[in-house]
Amino acid sequence: MKTQVLPVNEESIALAANLLRQGELVALPTETVYGIAADARNGEAVKKIFEAKGRPQDNPLIVHICGMEMLEGIVSEVPDRARKLADAFWPGPLTMVMPKGPEVSPVTCAGLDTVGVRMPSHPVVQAVIRASGVAFAAPSANLSGKPSPTNAADTLTDMDGRLPLILDGGESAVGVESTVVAVTGEHPMILRPGYVTREQMEQVLGEPVLISHAILEKLNDGEVARSPGMKYKHYAPKAEVTIVKGSFSAYTEYVRQHTAPGVWALCFDGEEAALPVPCVSYGRENDGASEAHRLFTALRELDKNGARVVYARCPRSDGVSMAVYNRLIRAAAFRVVEV
Numbered sequence: 001m002k003t004q005v006l007p008v009n010e011e012s013i014a015l016a017a018n019l020l021r022q023g024e025l026v027a028l029p030t031e032t033v034y035g036i037a038a039d040a041r042n043g044e045a046v047k048k049i050f051e052a053k054g055r056p057q058d059n060p061l062i063v064h065i066c067g068m069e070m071l072e073g074i075v076s077e078v079p080d081r082a083r084k085l086a087d088a089f090w091p092g093p094l095t096m097v098m099p100k101g102p103e104v105s106p107v108t109c110a111g112l113d114t115v116g117v118r119m120p121s122h123p124v125v126q127a128v129i130r131a132s133g134v135a136f137a138a139p140s141a142n143l144s145g146k147p148s149p150t151n152a153a154d155t156l157t158d159m160d161g162r163l164p165l166i167l168d169g170g171e172s173a174v175g176v177e178s179t180v181v182a183v184t185g186e187h188p189m190i191l192r193p194g195y196v197t198r199e200q201m202e203q204v205l206g207e208p209v210l211i212s213h214a215i216l217e218k219l220n221d222g223e224v225a226r227s228p229g230m231k232y233k234h235y236a237p238k239a240e241v242t243i244v245k246g247s248f249s250a251y252t253e254y255v256r257q258h259t260a261p262g263v264w265a266l267c268f269d270g271e272e273a274a275l276p277v278p279c280v281s282y283g284r285e286n287d288g289a290s291e292a293h294r295l296f297t298a299l300r301e302l303d304k305n306g307a308r309v310v311y312a313r314c315p316r317s318d319g320v321s322m323a324v325y326n327r328l329i330r331a332a333a334f335r336v337v338e339v
């Protein structure tokens with residue numbers, strides 16, 4: 001299959017809408033990362049997403065909508081909490097897991113009786129949903145296990161020949177995937193951290209928001225993940241990544257002792273000159289939004305540069321940085337050394 005990359009305009013949006021209505025795949029920009037869209041009601045179309053990504057069949061997809069009225073048929077009930085969170089954070093990088101409605105294909109939800117729904121804020125996704133009238137399932141546009149792409153070029157690297165169309169809408173502003181929160185339990189629970197933080201949701205809801213322990217720690221053998229995506233190795237570049245936790249001087253010393261050909265540092269902006277190995281930086285220290293914006297691109301840059309071993313500076317694990325830490329620790333296959 002030939003993959004076309006087109007700039008965003010009326011024609012390419014109409015083409016994308018047509019492809020989606022016909023049960024084909026389209027990769028497109030969202031404010032978080034690039035996604036691969038298919039009609040969420042059409043099981044045959046959604047199967048093509050799993051094939052294109054090489055994604056395990058038991059990992060459910062998020063359904064994307066552009067207005068509250070589209071929830072009808074997609075969810076069977078909108079809990080009060082979900083309305084409050086939608087008022088505060090939609091459109092935006094928040095996915096809510098709710099009871100599944102009859103119109104969503106079981107393939108989309110991997111057979112679960114719940115569905116993750118998100119109303120993205122990116123104007124291109126909104127335009128395509130509106131033009132097609134289709135609520136679409138859309139996972140991140142990477143090959144399963146790779147870092148999510150935040151631009152059209154990285155999307156093409158992973159998806160060339162696997163789908164007919166990529167819409168090029170420039171770089172994704174947020175850089176990590178949406179926050180996923182289950183809203184039906186006794187208390188809401190974050191299943192995947194993102195740009196919308198625990199603290200922000202607690203403020204809106206006036207109740208505690210729990211954090212699934214799989215977010216910051218490795219699942220025990222045999223343990224069932226609340227969010228199936230959490231159990232897979234993820235976001236991994238080709239290099240072996242280790243997080244080095246400690247002060248900058250202790251980190252620098254550690255890297256110095258482990259210097260060898262193929263060793264790279266994944267550091268914060270401005271630290272490069274003090275390091276004895278080649279570096280890629282991923283944003284400003286203690287600035288979660290800046291780290292999130294850079295992380296996946298930085299991981300892909302390490303691959304492009306042929307890095308074989310990477311020592312990464314450790315981000316904080318609160319606020320937006322919780323999302324960064326969550327992705328980085330998976331990219332590192334949970335290898336953390338304290339110095």
Ligand code: TXA
Nearest residue numbers: 032034035060061114115116139140177178227228229
């Ligand atoms: O920002 C995003 O959410 C991006 C863009 C494209 O919108 N999409 C995205 O989708 O990250 P994906 O498929 O890469 O990640 C979906 C995550 C997975 O970890 C999955 O297990 C979880 O959401 N998920 C989806 N539906 C779920 C459900 N019903 N219950 C629990 N977890 C669910």
Ligand code: MG
Nearest residue numbers: 139140148177
């Ligand atoms: Mg993904």
